[in-house]
Amino acid sequence: MKRDDAREKHLEFNGAVLSLVMGDIIAQSADVIVNAANPGLMGGGGVDGAIHQAGGPAILDECKRIIAKHGPLQTGEAVITTAGDLKAKFVIHTVGPIWLGGRDGESDLLASAYRNSLSLATDRKLESIAFPSISTGAYRYPATKAAPIAVSEVVKFLRLETTTIRRVVFVLFNQEIFDVYTKVLEAIPFQG
Ligand code: AR6
Secondary structure, three states: OEEEEOOEEEEEEOOEEEEEEEOOHHHOOOOEEEEEOOOOOOOOOHHHHHHHHHHOHHHHHHHHHHHHHHOOOOOOOEEEEEOOOOOOOEEEEEOOOOOOOOOOOHHHHHHHHHHHHHHHHHHOOOOEEEEOOOOOOOOOOOHHHHHHHHHHHHHHHHHHOOOOOOEEEEEEOOHHHHHHHHHHHHHOOOOO
């Protein structure tokens, strides 16, 4: 890993950079930031609340239009809107699974949320994307179980698909979860 310190880790991988950053996702200047939303897309707490508060009403207006047209999102689905007043250009809203003990397909659904977000960013020819740790807050997915899924979906995507994405950042809200992702990143063989 290069340019690492206590709050940032970077890994050059397959011509792209995968980073862990401790901080607030609102401050990210990536092309797109990902919102850990709920099916109704009308805002909420955590990442969702922070994005709507900092991004202003243009985001909610577009969410309302999407819901009026398509109905509520399924778990694992992703849609894209303006980023309003945020530094990013777009917000991808995806719905992670609520943790119900692990036998309800949660791991596949969490993987889908990452994969569908990455596909949508690629469809739009975007180059950089910032993710929060989806489902590990209000939805109670244990971070130690969620982090390997999050990291491996990103790595798989960068390895297998023709993608425009050159930079993926996991923005982690506190030291504890930053350390969990760091361990996962260090344990995965990244060659190739
Ligand atoms: N930047 C980065 N990470 C954050 C931020 C932030 N500003 N705020 C919280 N986190 P959560 P979920 C971390 O609850 O579990 C909402 O009400 C947080 O510590 O935002 O997918 C939605 O409307 C945790 O590690 O998302 C849904 O109803 C992670 O981000 C529901 O919560 C995700 O926590 C979604 O729950």
